[in-house]
C-alpha cells in the first residue's frame with residue numbers, strides 16, 4: 001500500500017472520495033435494479049472520473065439494457081446513480097438539457113420520413129418548438145451523414161432502409177444532439193464488418209476529439225482491442241471498470257465463451 005495514502009486522515013479520505021464522486025462523469029454506488037421478482041443489477045459500484053469510452057459487455061440477458069434504462073431514468077432503482085454529479089432519479093428531460101443522448105436497441109418509426117429530415121431533428125435542442133430548421137442545420141445533418149458513411153441515403157424514405165442502414169442514420173441523428181454522455185445500446189448489431197469498424201472508430205472519436213463520454217453495449221469484441229477506455233463485463237460476479245486492452249478483452253472473451261451463471 002502507498003505510505004502517503006496511509007498517512008492521510010480517514011476524514012480527509014472520505015471528503016476526497018465524495019468530491020471525486022460528485023465530480024465524476026458517471027458514478028454508481030450500491031446500485032440494485034431489475035424487474036418484479038428479477039434483480040439484474042446487484043450492488044454495482046462504478047466511478048468514471050473523466051470523459052471516456054466504456055464498452056459494456058455481457059451474456060444475453062446479463063442486464064446491459066437494464067443498466068441503460070436505469071441511467072436514462074426509465075427504470076426505478078435502489079442505491080445511487082449519478083451523471084455529472086446529478087442523481088438520475090431527480091433528473092427531468094435529461095436529453096433536452098443536453099446531458100444525455102440515448103440510442104436504444106430497436107428504434108423504429110411508423111410514418112414515412114426522409115433520412116435528411118430525420119437526421120436534422122437531432123438539432124431540436126437548438127430550436128424553438130415551432131421554428132423551422134435553417135440551411136445551417138441541414139448542412140450539419142448532411143455532414144453527419146457523411147461521417148457515418150451514408151450520404152447517399154439522404155433523400156431515401158427512412159422506413160424503407162435496411163436495419164443496418166437505419167442504425168447508421170440514428171447514429172448520425174444522435175451525433176447532432178451534442179450531448180455530454182451517450183448511451184449506445186448495441187449500435188453495431190445489424191452492421192456489416194466494414195461499418196462495424198467505422199462506427200467504433202466514429203464513436204471513439206466523440207470521446208477523444210469532442211470530450212464526450214460514450215457507454216456502448218456490444219457483443220462485438222473483435223473491434224475493442226484497438227480502442228482506449230474501459231471495459232465493463234456485466235457477466236462478472238462483481239462487475240467493475242477495467243482498462244481496455246487486448247488482455248482485458250481476451251479475459252472477457254474467455255468468460256463470455258462460458259455458459260452464463262444464472263441468478264434467480
Ligand SMILES: Nc1ncnc2c1ncn2[C@@H]1O[C@H](COP(=O)(O)OP(=O)(O)OP(=O)(O)O)[C@@H](O)[C@H]1O
Pocket residue numbers: 035036038040058059060061062063064065066067
Ligand atoms: N420489462 C421487463 N420485465 C421483466 N423482465 C424483463 C423486462 N425487460 C427485460 N427483462 C429481462 O431482464 C433480463 C435482462 O435484460 P436486458 O435487456 O437488460 O439484457 P441485455 O444484457 O441487454 O441482453 P442482450 O445482450 O440480449 O441485449 C432479460 O432476461 C430480460 O428478459
